[in-house]
Amino acid sequence: MSVTKPLDGKVILVTGAGGGIGRAIAMEAAKAGAAVVVNDIGASLDGQSQSSAAADDAVAAIEKDGGRAVANGDDVSNPDGAQAMVRQAADAFGRLDAVANNAGILRDSFFHKMTYENFDAVVKVHLYGTFNVSRAAADVMREQGSGSLIHMTSTSGLVGNLAQANYSAAKLGIAALSKSMALDLQRWNIRSNCIAPFAWSRMTSSIKVDSPEQEERVNRMKEMSPEKIAPVALYLASDDGADTTGQIFAVRNNEIFLVSQPRPVRSVHRGEGWNFESVRSHAMPALRASYMPLDVSADVFCWDPI
Template identity: 40%
Template structure:
């Protein structure tokens, strides 16, 4: 069945270039009315202009779609609220939020100024928080919402020189993990997209032109569209790039139990191989599940009866 967004309203941040532009164009092509948000700054976040967003809006309108440009800075909650208010005033609702805005300030941790670290976290993490907070009550009231956080392999796995970016990109995964629990009963689904694409954010990292030619933004957008569809999954980390699609999971091993007299740092260190044994590892949904697992393991070992 073809995915359609007729009657839906979408906000895409950082939509003036690259992945955001691709996301906005495809959402519009499938019928969504789109707020094309872009501060219009350089890759490092400096400067600002509505020109990039307005260009994307013109492409959408010329193709028969509906869109408006917005230059809100995602780090400024008041500006974000005004953007959402404008969307609701014009179209009556907000159904989809794509948190895509981002900047880079790459340097090794030893050389990275704290101001740069804070700015990157503010844009990627707090920008996603601000935008999500601004649409959250609207989505709860209408009993429908689709929210995507943009994470990264740099956050999931690490990347030299990107401690600030990696920390922020892992942060949005934690945000998703809790919001999917809080939003589920209101029809709100929250997912993460981990993209790899040839954009101005990656032009210095991937010098091979043949590789860049494979890393089309459109291949990533196909994954984005799946994450905001009516039948979208929930709490899914979708990795996408060059036509490849995979799920990233945070799993926990079954681990071991040490009786009270053996609960020492030395015994933990001596048992690291057993602790890391992948047999029986699983994905936990909700932090309490870890606590329950450990309590049950200890109770079984000590012959303690739980639950009255």
């Protein structure tokens, strides 16, 4: 008697799946019964050099474990590439039930030193890449009447971080994009959610270590494996996650967080309206107690992962 697996009969496309978090999601999805399209252009961390070896290797590992997978080397930042990978999923496996938008690059720099090229490149892969692949997948999913879009955001965008204006802007943009997709696509039973992952991977390996405190932080991050992220992604891709949409989760080792979304925290009202003096003397003193501090992600997630 065969045992039913949570993703039996499902087809999932995972971008940036040649290594790190993407590979972990692809591998675990295959073990859970899904057929997997492993997308990876084999780019270096800054998106320069390319090779198909990483995607091919992940496919070989999945097939060795008895799973089904195909490799794809298209570029998520190119709309035609996104269409091609979605078409490959439909051609190879007959449908597309879930997308994990994981592909990404980094080009860190302090804002006042950041070039247009480095801002544009990071936003193109993360934000435009998420749009391109999701937009292509939405056509297939609408015809099916179901689907799950899973996007990787980051606390660099949700909270803030130094020297990552390009990455932070893209990742916070992904959270807003996901909410819009959840609203627009709900009539076709297509859901859209975000995960902010904490894990040691190619992306986090670029963190500069220039102090004992930073070295300690990096050592703690090395203990957080990419495989810790996969269970939440698999749940969101499964039928059990059918009632979950428009949400933002964070996964940090053995912790799962539901992340708040921007809402008003305090208000002031003046019947006669406002002028500069009343804003200065009344509005801002009343609101100041609720100002958000200039936190970075490490200030908010300041305890050791459990």
